[in-house]
Amino acid sequence: MSSEHKAVLARPAVEIVRVVNFPVARVWKAWVDPQKFASWWIGDLFEATDISADVRVGGQFRWGLRNPATGDSYMASGEYLEIVEHEHFVLSWDSRHNEETYLQGAQVTISFRDIEGRATEVRILHEFLDQAQQCSDYSQGWARAFTFLAAHLAEADNTAELLGEAQRSIRLSVEIRASAAEIWPWLTQAAKLTQWFPHEAEIEARPGGKYTFRWNKANGACHERSGRITVAEQPLILDMEWFPTDWDPVLAKDTDWHAAGLTTLQWRLRESGQGSTIVSLQHLGWGYGELWDDVFRGHAEGWQEYVTNLREVIEGRADIS
Secondary structure, eight states: OTTOHHHHHOOEEEEEEEESSSSEEEEEEHSHHHHHHHHTTTTTOOOOEEEEEOOOOTTTTEEEEEEEETTTEEEEEEEEEEEEETTTEEEEEEEEEETTEEEEEEEEEEEEEEEETTEEEEEEEOOSSSSHHHHHHHHHHHHHHHHHHHHHHSSSOOGGGGGGOEEEEEEEEEESSOOOHHHHHHHHHHHHHHHTSSEEEOOOOOOOOOOEEEOTTTTTTTEEEEEEEEEEEEETTTEEEOTTTOOHHHHTTSSSHHTTTOOEEEEEEEOSSSSEEEEEEEEEEOOOHHHHHHHHHHHHHHHHHHHHHHHHHHHHHHOOO
């Protein structure tokens, strides 16, 4: 980027989705009944320091925890912005770690979807994070909360059969002063992609088309991503396969590492009607565990930088190439 301009990084979001094998009314109550919530939120790893909630629009909450093993303390606080019974609630979110500000001005939406009266899909969207590292931290924390929730609902320690497989995604959105038609070539044409994203690009921007992106390192090594375009609806929708090539086939042992590492990139463009376009990226399909965590964190950092680059280049404030 030019030395005269310092870009404001796009603020990432992380979404965690998991099925809990209990009816939606029971799961909802565990979240919004202050006494029930306090009984499971801390799990067996923490102790409560200050847990309170005034569950109504405009009401305040404070969720305080302490790890007795390390002495670390955590506090989340904010306001209930929206509540629709058995469907979702929205919170403003500020947090502190060891009495120091960790995050300010974030927002959390927790949504509930009934599955045939027997199970509930819970979707947690944590938006307006400051750093990509927080995508990893919060995705781990929310996943742990699901385990605590299931143990509370079952009144038992064995929760393996009560929870579906956890999935997480990385999200970013930026507003760019250009039309969707003007932005589309920056996502689909090799000559423009290389001005903000890879050093080299080959792409056929059509369903079934192939792409290859390469990053050349100073030591002569080449970092590559390749896959297929799955959806291309000019100028609003672009989806593609994405294989994390850092995935280690040795660690994966008997697993088909290429298939196991398949994730999906979704680009969405929505014009504001005021001369700008909201460009949104969602990177779906991330699991949990040793083979995923470092790669997830690295991609969260990379997308925060690249989506910022896209905005800066299109608006003429930077030259990345």
